[in-house]
Amino acid sequence: MSIIFNALPLPPIPEFGEPFYRSAEQAIEAINMHAQPQGFAVSKRGSQPKRVRIQCARSRAYKAQKTTNHQSTTRSTECPYRATLHLRSDPDITSNHGLWDIQIVESGHNHDRQPGHTFAIHQTRQIDRFRIQVIAGIHQGSSPSMISQGIKNQCEAIGEEFTLNPDRIGRFIFDYRQSDLGGYSQIQNLLKQDNDQWIIHYDVDTDDQLTAAFLVHRSSIELLRSNPFFLWMDCTYKTNRYHFPLLDIIGESSVGATLAKRAIGSAADPVPKDNYDR
Structure with missing residues (x-):
């Protein structure tokens, strides 16, 4: 395994002033908000009712696949970063939807800092934040490139790192059509509606x-x-x-x-x- 470096500390304390989070999802989002500017990302790797395991997005084993045309590899490095979320057992606190704390098991990463667009988790987070704009673009008939450029302009205006690309937008459009439009395009839905x-x-x-x-x-x-x-x-x-x-x-x-x-x-x-x- 490579030498461990680039330690990622705990994210800042939540806005309500306590070192706890209202849900495991909020805690993971807080870590990723803290990690993205530093060139990292985390994801959930396993959960129990009162315990959630978090690992670096590069924690999986490195794999190389060679085909007749080209050789593709994963970005995984078996990164050792680990953290655990614990649900506090105090009944007076857990009655308020439960409060979760973060414990860092291993704070070091074995890879260099990398831009946000190389992490699928950061792409998903950004597309969730701009979901309304993306869906509006779908219904207007905009291409993935046009939607991507519009989000990029907004990110530049607010000083946020742009992590998307037309391919990621295209996958979202496909998933949206499968779930919300039944697999049809907008014009097909228009023509088939009663x-x-x-x-x-x-x-x-x-x-x-x-x-x-x-x-x-x-x-x-x-x-x-x-x-x-x-x-x-x-x-x-x-x-x-x-x-x-x-x-x-x-x-x-x-x-x-x-x-x-x-x-x-x-x-x-x-x-x-x-x-x-x-």
Whole structure:
């Protein structure tokens, strides 16, 4: 094993003035907040009801994998850093959701300090902090690179280390679609939803690719029937994520109420066959 150096001390005392934490998760987050500027990261390696073991993110055994094209290795160094979280057994204290303290078992690391983007735990922590912005970007159709750049700009503005990259954002988008969108893209969810307020029609080709779609709110149909005199049409081309030529149709009544229709076509976003019944 390499020589042990780069000791990581305990994080500062929590804000409420006691050397305890309200939960094990809060204690781990406090250690990582303290560790990231110093070039380290920790993660949970095992837990019991009143005891949680923490190790360095580089604590696993080093592995090298050689393929015909390239050789890939892990960043693990069997780092000896260890800490333990203990739940205090005093019933007067544990009644307040439990208070956890930290005990350092081994404070030394056997690897150099490394930037935050090399630790998956710091990437996850940052994406959790910017979750609202990432999800907003997903629904706006932004690419992983655009979302990543937006977060980077915010980090620079507040002086925070930027740890993400488009690949990590792409994995989050995939997981989000699997869990929150059922594996579909935003436009697929739009087309398959059952909403009485909207009229949606679309066509697909023989390869199950969406070729055209028409969307209009039912209230706009009523306005058009009573005010069919003036319509404004504006067509944009390849300005969105799916490269749809987009035609907006806008109308206005005599009292200033507006109606809107939207037609799109020539795209490459597959739509499941079980959603063709509209």
